Amino acid sequence: MAAVSRDAAHRFSKHPVVQVRLVAGLGVQDDAHAGPTVQHRSRVAVDPLQPNLRQVHLIPAELLSGLAAIGYDIAPGQLGENVLTIGVDLMCLPRATRLGLGEHAVVELTGLRNPCRQIDEFRPGLLREVVGRAADGSVVRRAGVMAVVITSGIVRPGDAVAVQLPTGPHVALDRV
Template sequence: MSAGRVTAVSRNATYAFSKPNHPSVRLLAGLGVEGDVHAGETIRHQFRMTYEPDLPNLRQVHLMHEELFEELALKGYEVSAGQLGENITTRGVDLLALPTGALLRLGADAVVEVTGLRNPCSKINDFRTGLLGEMFALDPRSTEFTFKSGVMAVVRQSGTVHPNDPVEIELPAHPHRALERV
């Protein structure tokens, strides 16, 4: 099912909060974004590597919905693609409503599997004071808070992704599992 499109692709070879935009990124099956510091089979998150270095990397690719930037602009925060550390920015895809295990075909070849929600870190406030508080919302399905800072995925099929590539969604078999923090 066609859902939307890619609006930007970003990567950074060094640990930094933001990731510069590029004309394309190459996704490598089982690893992540080629040339990105978070690519790898095991955890590459700077803090989590200190206490969980051998766990599988469920955060190979960070996807974020461009609509979030518009929501933040209404609250006085100017944010654009890559600035919150995402690799792939989308439009027209309700990323936060996807179930765990949903497959996203990005462009002609690349396929990622959604593993969970990105938990926002305190560095968001270093980027824009007060922005961290905007990354939480009350989940309408429960009385708990959820994260709005995008989803994490692993690469199932290699391929190159460009801005304006289509995004197609394949949902897993029922019962669906709601996204949790990874």
């Protein structure tokens, strides 16, 4: 991993830290989005009792590198991610893939982040770089993946990421 971040307040960006503690069933300790039920304000307004399928937000560092190449200088945590990975093609993994993070923590992918206009408020024009259309007209989201915490543990920059694909048919990630 390249970086880990958290923020106790509901802000767009998070603060890089030396480590985060992932708590099973809750998310990132001391992060505004931790909890067994949905914590994202727009989703709380719809149904505050729905399960929190967005406990941990992961983004590949390669996305930040690609954005930098077209003029968007974005530091770790600035897109609101908790975990910045290196060398894992997160966007192509199927739903229910488990990622071992560090020595003990395990998260399970639930879906794709669905970026909103806040991303353009952060950097004008950035939304069109992380959401586009495929040749068939379908929406392509590149702003990271969401996960729930299965096994608690401490996660630090430099920790390894182990990918465990689900058994049975693979289901593509969709917005969550």
